[in-house]
Amino acid sequence: MSDLLNEYYNENKSNIEGIDSLGKIYKTTRERIVKHINVDNSIKENMKTAAADLYFLYYSSLSYIKDKKNNNEFLENVRNNMIKLVKTDEFKKEKISSGLNDKLSMLYSINFIKQLNENVKKNREKNQNSGNEKMNEIVNNAMASASKKMEAADKIEKLMKTNRPGGGSASRDDISLDKLIDLTDKVLTVENAENIISTANKLFDIMPKFTKKMKTRSNTGELGGYYKTLHISNVLSRELAMPDEIFYSKIINGFTGKEKMLLSEGAYYVLLDKSGSMYEGDKTVWSRSVALALFKIATMKNRKYFLRFFDNKPHELMDKPYEIVNAILTVEANKGTYIEGALETSISDLKNTKLSSRTNTVIVITDGEDKINMDSILKRLSKLDINIISVMINGYNEGLKKISNKYLNAKLNDDGALRLLNIAKSF
Numbered sequence: 001m002s003d004l005l006n007e008y009y010n011e012n013k014s015n016i017e018g019i020d021s022l023g024k025i026y027k028t029t030r031e032r033i034v035k036h037i038n039v040d041n042s043i044k045e046n047m048k049t050a051a052a053d054l055y056f057l058y059y060s061s062l063s064y065i066k067d068k069k070n071n072n073e074f075l076e077n078v079r080n081n082m083i084k085l086v087k088t089d090e091f092k093k094e095k096i097s098s099g100l101n102d103k104l105s106m107l108y109s110i111n112f113i114k115q116l117n118e119n120v121k122k123n124r125e126k127n128q129n130s131g132n133e134k135m136n137e138i139v140n141n142a143m144a145s146a147s148k149k150m151e152a153a154d155k156i157e158k159l160m161k162t163n164r165p166g167g168g169s170a171s172r173d174d175i176s177l178d179k180l181i182d183l184t185d186k187v188l189t190v191e192n193a194e195n196i197i198s199t200a201n202k203l204f205d206i207m208p209k210f211t212k213k214m215k216t217r218s219n220t221g222e223l224g225g226y227y228k229t230l231h232i233s234n235v236l237s238r239e240l241a242m243p244d245e246i247f248y249s250k251i252i253n254g255f256t257g258k259e260k261m262l263l264s265e266g267a268y269y270v271l272l273d274k275s276g277s278m279y280e281g282d283k284t285v286w287s288r289s290v291a292l293a294l295f296k297i298a299t300m301k302n303r304k305y306f307l308r309f310f311d312n313k314p315h316e317l318m319d320k321p322y323e324i325v326n327a328i329l330t331v332e333a334n335k336g337t338y339i340e341g342a343l344e345t346s347i348s349d350l351k352n353t354k355l356s357s358r359t360n361t362v363i364v365i366t367d368g369e370d371k372i373n374m375d376s377i378l379k380r381l382s383k384l385d386i387n388i389i390s391v392m393i394n395g396y397n398e399g400l401k402k403i404s405n406k407y408l409n410a411k412l413n414d415d416g417a418l419r420l421l422n423i424a425k426s427f
Contacts, residue, residue: 010104013049013070013071013072013073013075013087014026014049014052014053014066015049015050015053015065015066015070015075015079015082016053016056016062016064016065016066017063017065017066018056018060018062018063018064019056019060019063020053021049026052026056029052029055029056030048030049030051030052030137031048031066032106033048033051033052033055033106033109033110033113034047034048034051034113034400036110036114036177036178036181037110037117039113040118043117043120043152045355046072046074046075047113047116047117047119048113049075050074050075050078050112050113050116050139051109051110051112051113052109053082053107054080054082054108054112054143054146055105055108056105057082057085057086058094058095058098058099058104058105058108058109058150059098059099059100059101059102059105060099060100061092061099065079065081065082065083065086070299072093072386073135074193075133077132077135077136077139078139080136081136081139081140081143085143087371090147091147094108094147094150094151094154097150097154097157098150098154101157102135103153103157103177103180104150104153104154104157106177107149107150107153107177107181107184108149108150109146110181111140111145111146111149111150111181112143112145113142115142115145115146116138116139118144119138119141119142120138120157123138140303148188149184149185149188152184152187152188152194152197153180153181153183153184155187155194155197155198155201156175156180156183156184156187156197156325157180158201158298159197159200159201159204159292159295159296159325160175160321160325161299164339175321175322176395179322181327182326183322183326183329186210186326186329186330187329190329190330191286192285192288193329193330195285195289196284196285196288196289196292196328196329197292197329199285199286199289199417200288200289200290200292200293202414202419203289203290203293203414203417203418204296204297206414206418207293207418207421207422208358209332216295219271221260235256236256239256250264259410261276264304265301265358265359266303266304266355266358266359266360266361266385267298267303267304267305267306267350267353267355267358267360267361268294268295268298268303268304268306268360268361268363268424269305269306269308269346269349269350269360269361269362269363270291270294270295270305270306270308270362270363270365271308271309271310271314271339271342271343271346271362271363271365271366272285272288272291272307272308272309272310272328272365273287273309273310273311273337273339273364273365273366273367273368274309274310274315274331274332274334274335274339275311275312275333275334275335275336275337275366275368276311276333276334276335276336276369277333277337277367277368278333278366278367278393278418279332279333279334282412282414283367283393283394283412284333286393286410286412286413286417287365287391287393288328288329288402289422290365290391290417290421291307291328291365292325292328293322293417293421294363294421294424295307295324295325296422297424297425301425304319304320304355305319305324306318306349307319307324307327307328308342308345308346308347308349309327310337310338310339310341310342310345311333311334311335311336311337311338312335312336312338313338313341314338314341314342314345314346317349337366337367337368337370338368338370339364339366339368339370339372339397339400340370340371340372340373340377342364342375343362343364343372343388343403344376344377344380346362347377347380347386349385349425350362350384350386351384352365358385358386359385359386359387359427360384360386361386361387361388361389361424361427362386362387362388363389363390363391363420363424364388364389364390364391365391365393365410366390366391366392366393366397366400367392367394367395368395368397369392369395369396369397370397371399372397372399372400372403373399374399374402374403377403378403381403387405387406387427388403388404388405388406389404389405389406389407389408389420389423389424389427390403390404390406390407390408391408391410391420392407392408392409393409393410393412394410396409405427406427408420408423
């Protein structure tokens with residue numbers, strides 16, 4: 001097999017036109033790809049060329065496949081598979097996302113060479129036929145595996161980066177390539193993970209894209225409408241250029257000022273029940289998809305997003321995109337439910353942040369029916385501007401209902417999720 005891969009080793013001819021395969025960018029790309037995976041040195045060079053060709057095929061609109069046959073038998077095999085690939089509807093769809101997207105194009109190439117490397121080793125260990133027909137099968141399987149992972153990665157990127165209405169990127173801390181690869185592997189291996197990601201993106205796609213800005217009057221902040229004021233510092237410039245008789249009249253009756261509004265939207269703080277009962281039926285997929293959709297809304301509205309799982313105790317607080325998505329996809333459900341402890345912790349968290357003066361929204365998603373000390377929580381809430389939205393899944397909690405600004409009996413379908421998301425957007 002290694003002889004086939006390294007035939008005409010010194011040539012290593014690229015299969016694409018439109019990109020200078022002898023240039024610095026192409027050479028650098030070849031080396032970037034293999035930094036993420038250990039490849040047998042005896043087969044590395046041809047693999048690097050094949051992977052780099054595929055990177056530019058996905059990344060650049062200028063690249064296209066050479067018509068001329070490649071003298072290297074392995075690279076000729078790859079060329080023939082590339083010709084078939086670009087004719088598929090799947091490639092045309094993937095190219096929309098991968099075009100000028102370094103991470104997706106690199107992720108495809110890395111997974112291609114990784115799968116190719118594994119398949120070659122397995123074939124060698126079994127002492128199977130290493131001829132052209134077998135190599136064609138190995139290359140084709142590697143391309144199919146890489147495409148599947150790029151599709152999953154595209155869903156993750158779509159979730160974590162959103163364009164705000166009116167234009168402009170609302171991306172959070174940019175996720176690294178290594179973390180994107182890690183999340184992609186989890187989406188394809190962890191139970192329900194792919195379904196959770198897909199459902200969250202679907203919910204956001206079908207949800208109305210309006211945003212409601214919560215505002216309070218302030219001397220600083222965003223401009224709003226007009227109003228009457230006796231404070232000279234707040235009046236329109238033209239008001240000061242009036243004839244004397246009008247000017248003195250306005251001193252008594254008021255000048256026209258430009259009202260200023262201070263955006264008062266604080267954080268979305270999601271408390272997500274992970275007790276054992278939440279793993280029943282559709283509870284896990286629905287609740288975690290909603291939590292991800294809320295994360296996406298927060299991104300779009302440029303609001304802070306906190307996530308804390310709880311069962312019989314509150315768990316670690318998360319506010320970074322990678323750790324939020326990673327936890328939602330991988331944290332297992334177990335143990336009991338302690339809603340009061342989770343609420344008390346969320347109030348303390350918000351009280352101790354710079355967001356304490358703003359309107360924060362705590363969203364509790366649970367199926368727990370444990371008792372809550374309403375007096376204690378209501379006393380603490382009275383001192384802070386915090387709204388509570390409670391989502392009860394297949395149950396009823398009287399105490400939780402009494403302390404909530406909005407209490408919902410969840411319907412575990414798209415309509416139930418959209419109802420919650422639209423309520424959350426209005427808070």
